[in-house]
Amino acid sequence: MKKNTSGPRFRALLRLANITTSGFAEFLNTAPQNVHNWYTRGVPAHCLEEVATRLSVNREWLKTGEGQKDARHLRVADESGNVFDAQAIRGVYTVVEPTDVDLPFYKEVPTATDPNKTHVVEDREESIRLPRSHLDSLEINHCDAICARMVGNSMAEKIEEGSTIAIDRGLTQIVDGQIYAVEHDGMLRIKYLHRIPGNALRMRSHNSGEYPDEILRREQIEEQNFRVLGWVFWWSTLNKRRPEVPFL
Incomplete structure (x- = not known):
C-alpha cells in the first residue's frame, strides 16, 4: 500500500x-x-x-x-x-467568511549539510492565528503574512524574548526606523533598519545598551547573504510578573 x-x-x-x-x-x-x-x-x-x-x-x-x-x-x-x-x-464553495487567518511559522534551524550553519525555513507543524481585521486594517495580503519567534533580548523592552511576531513579506523596502525581520547569514534577526548613503545599512536594537549599532557596507550585505524577510507589524509580549494586589 x-x-x-x-x-x-x-x-x-x-x-x-x-x-x-x-x-x-x-x-x-x-x-x-x-x-x-x-x-x-x-x-x-x-x-x-x-x-x-x-x-x-x-x-x-x-x-x-x-x-x-x-x-x-x-x-x-x-x-x-x-x-x-x-x-x-470547480471552485464553487459556500464558506462562511472566517474571522481569523492562519499564519505559517518560520524559524532558524541548522542546515542539512552543515549543523554549524543555520537558515530560516517554515515549520510545517506550527502556525499562529491572527484576526483577519489586523491584516486588513494594514492592507496586508494574507498570503504575504508569516510569523516567527523573537530570540534573544536585543529588542527588549520593545519586544521581549520569546514573543511571537508577525511579518509582512509584501513590504521589504526599507523605511527608516521601522522594525524588520531579516535573514543575516542564516540567522533570523529582528532589528530597526536605516539606510545609509553608499547603499549601506544600519541595524539598530531597541536594547542599544547591550547591542551597539551594526553598519553593513554594500559589499558586506552581499557577502553575508543579508535578506530582508519583511516588515514586523505585530508582536505578542507576556508581562514578566503578575502584579501584587494590596490590602489582601
Whole structure:
C-alpha cells in the first residue's frame, strides 16, 4: 500500500484557492484543528474522497502525488442521486467568511549539510492565528503574512524574548526606523533598519545598551547573504510578573 503523503499537497491547494484552515473546516463541518493536523499527518483515508472532490483533484494524486492532478472526468452525486461533473462546479464553495487567518511559522534551524550553519525555513507543524481585521486594517495580503519567534533580548523592552511576531513579506523596502525581520547569514534577526548613503545599512536594537549599532557596507550585505524577510507589524509580549494586589 502506498504511503499517504497528502499533507503538503492539501495545504498547497488551500493556499492556491485562498481558502483558510478555518474556512475549509467549516465547509467540511469539522474542527479547524482537524484540518490543521492534516497538513502534517495527511488527509485521513476516510476523508480523502470528499476532500479530493471538493478541491477538484484526483484522489490518488492527492494521496500519493502520482498520476493526473486535475479530476477532469470526476463525477459526483448529490443527496438526491443526481450526477454532476465535478469539473463543472470547480471552485464553487459556500464558506462562511472566517474571522481569523492562519499564519505559517518560520524559524532558524541548522542546515542539512552543515549543523554549524543555520537558515530560516517554515515549520510545517506550527502556525499562529491572527484576526483577519489586523491584516486588513494594514492592507496586508494574507498570503504575504508569516510569523516567527523573537530570540534573544536585543529588542527588549520593545519586544521581549520569546514573543511571537508577525511579518509582512509584501513590504521589504526599507523605511527608516521601522522594525524588520531579516535573514543575516542564516540567522533570523529582528532589528530597526536605516539606510545609509553608499547603499549601506544600519541595524539598530531597541536594547542599544547591550547591542551597539551594526553598519553593513554594500559589499558586506552581499557577502553575508543579508535578506530582508519583511516588515514586523505585530508582536505578542507576556508581562514578566503578575502584579501584587494590596490590602489582601
